[in-house]
Amino acid sequence: MNKSVALHGASLVTFSQRAAGPSAVANELRFATWDDFLASGARATGFFLEDCTPDLQDELLWQIRQSRWWEFWVALGPKAPSSSAETLADARQSRDKAAQSAAMVQAARTGLPHGAHLDFEERLLQFLFVRDGASLQPVPDRHSHYLYRFPLAEALGADEERVTRVLLDLQRRRFLEPGVLIDRVRHCRKCSSAHPHYHDVCPHCRSIQIEKSAALHCFTCGHVAPQADYVQDSKLVCPQCNAHLRHIGVDYDRPLTQYACADCHHAFVEASVQVRCLDCGELAEPDALDVRGIAPLRLTARGRAAMREGSSVEHAVASEFSQHVPQTAFSQALGWTLRPSGDAPNASLVAMELTVQQQDARGLALIDEGVRRMHELLVDSDISTVDADERLWFLVGDGASLIHRVRAMYPSGSDAQLRTAFIDLSDVGEARDPRQLMSRLKSELM
Ligand SMILES: [Zn+2]
Ligand SMILES: [Zn+2]
Ligand SMILES: [Zn+2]
Known part of the structure; x- marks a missing residue:
C-alpha cells in the first residue's frame, strides 16, 4: 500500500x-x-x-x-x-x-445531523443510536457525590451534576430506559449525597455513648439498668426501689439486654441505627433516605424512533401534546397577552410542580402519567411549557378551575406531590413583565 x-x-x-x-x-x-x-x-x-x-x-x-x-x-x-x-x-x-x-x-x-452544534442531550442519544444495543454504563466512584457516575456521558460534554439531571430527564421522557439493576443507592434527602454514614445510637435518647454491658432486672420493682448502676459499697442495691439484690433468680436476674447508654442509663437489647450525611451533616432515620436504582441506560424504541425520524429531541417532546410549546414561545405568548395596549386579558398563568419521593422508573412513570392527564384537561387554545427545573407552566382561560381539577387527581397521601400557583392575568395591574410574573408564581407555589 x-x-x-x-x-x-x-x-x-x-x-x-x-x-x-x-x-x-x-x-x-x-x-x-x-x-x-x-x-x-x-x-x-x-x-x-x-x-x-x-x-x-x-x-x-x-x-x-x-x-x-x-x-x-x-x-x-x-x-x-x-x-x-x-x-x-x-x-x-x-x-x-x-x-x-x-x-x-x-x-x-x-443522514444524522452529526456535528459540533448538537447539544449534550442530542449527542448522548446519537451516541447510543449509532451503536446498536449500546448502553451507558454506571461506574462506582467513591469520590462521586452520587456514588455512581456515567463517565461516557461526562466525556460527551457535561459535568456530573448535569449528567445526573439530564439522564433522569431523558428517562422521564422515555427516551432512555434502565437495563438490569446493578445496585441500589441511598441518598440524603437534603443534599442528594450518596454518602450516608450509619452509626448505632441509644434508642431512647439517640446518644452515641452506648456500650455493651451486663444489665440487671430488679424483681421487686421491675427496674432494668446496667449492672454498674446497682453497685453500692460493693453490694447490689436497686437504684429505683433500694431493694437489696442478693440472690440471682430470687431478687433479680440478668435480662437479655446487651447495651447501656451512658447518657440516659437506658438498657436495651438492640441499638437503633441513625444516619448522618457525610456531606451536609443531616441526621436521618435509615428509612428516610431516598433509594435510587443504578442500572445501565439504553435507548427506548421511542428514543430510536425520534432519532430515525431526524426530529430533534425537543420536537419529539413537543409533538406529544399539541399545547406544548418551547419556553421562549411560551414567554412570547405571555408577553403578548400582557401587552399594555391590550384589553384586560381573560386568562390565567398557572405553575405546577409534580414531584415524587423516588426518582426511579416507577416515580418517573407517575410524573409522565400526571403530565399526560394535565394536558387532557386543556383545550386547544391553551398552551404549556416545561422549564429547566421541570416545572410545568400553563396559559389557560380559567386557572382556578384547572388547578382544582388537577388537585383532585392528587389527594393528600398520593405517591406524587403536587404544588400549584396561579395568577389571574386580569388582576396583574402594572406588573406586566412575563419574567417577573413567572418568578413571582414560583415563590407562591404551595
Ligand atoms: Zn427495684
Ligand atoms: Zn440514652
Ligand atoms: Zn446531605
Whole structure:
C-alpha cells in the first residue's frame, strides 16, 4: 500500500507506543500521540488503541470523546492495559473486529445531523443510536457525590451534576430506559449525597455513648439498668426501689439486654441505627433516605424512533401534546397577552410542580402519567411549557378551575406531590413583565 494513498483514504487509526511518527502499513494509520494524529490530517473511521501505557490510553480516550470524532468507534487491543477511563472505549477486540464495528458506526451515522452544534442531550442519544444495543454504563466512584457516575456521558460534554439531571430527564421522557439493576443507592434527602454514614445510637435518647454491658432486672420493682448502676459499697442495691439484690433468680436476674447508654442509663437489647450525611451533616432515620436504582441506560424504541425520524429531541417532546410549546414561545405568548395596549386579558398563568419521593422508573412513570392527564384537561387554545427545573407552566382561560381539577387527581397521601400557583392575568395591574410574573408564581407555589 502506498503511503500517500493510505493517508488520504479514511481508515481505522491505530495508536501505539511503538509507532514513531505516522506510518502506513497494510492500509493502517499508526500514531504515538493525539497531536501526531491531528497534525497528519488523517481521516479516521474509528480508533484502535493497541498497546499504549495506561496514562496515555486514558488521555487518548478523553481526547477522542471530546473531539469532533466523539461518536466514532474506539476499541482497545487485546493487549491494551486496563486503565481508569477504559469505559470510554467501546470494546476490547482484535483490529479486524474493530474495523468492522467502526464501519457499522460510520454507516449508522449517515443522514444524522452529526456535528459540533448538537447539544449534550442530542449527542448522548446519537451516541447510543449509532451503536446498536449500546448502553451507558454506571461506574462506582467513591469520590462521586452520587456514588455512581456515567463517565461516557461526562466525556460527551457535561459535568456530573448535569449528567445526573439530564439522564433522569431523558428517562422521564422515555427516551432512555434502565437495563438490569446493578445496585441500589441511598441518598440524603437534603443534599442528594450518596454518602450516608450509619452509626448505632441509644434508642431512647439517640446518644452515641452506648456500650455493651451486663444489665440487671430488679424483681421487686421491675427496674432494668446496667449492672454498674446497682453497685453500692460493693453490694447490689436497686437504684429505683433500694431493694437489696442478693440472690440471682430470687431478687433479680440478668435480662437479655446487651447495651447501656451512658447518657440516659437506658438498657436495651438492640441499638437503633441513625444516619448522618457525610456531606451536609443531616441526621436521618435509615428509612428516610431516598433509594435510587443504578442500572445501565439504553435507548427506548421511542428514543430510536425520534432519532430515525431526524426530529430533534425537543420536537419529539413537543409533538406529544399539541399545547406544548418551547419556553421562549411560551414567554412570547405571555408577553403578548400582557401587552399594555391590550384589553384586560381573560386568562390565567398557572405553575405546577409534580414531584415524587423516588426518582426511579416507577416515580418517573407517575410524573409522565400526571403530565399526560394535565394536558387532557386543556383545550386547544391553551398552551404549556416545561422549564429547566421541570416545572410545568400553563396559559389557560380559567386557572382556578384547572388547578382544582388537577388537585383532585392528587389527594393528600398520593405517591406524587403536587404544588400549584396561579395568577389571574386580569388582576396583574402594572406588573406586566412575563419574567417577573413567572418568578413571582414560583415563590407562591404551595
Ligand atoms: Zn427495684
Ligand atoms: Zn440514652
Ligand atoms: Zn446531605
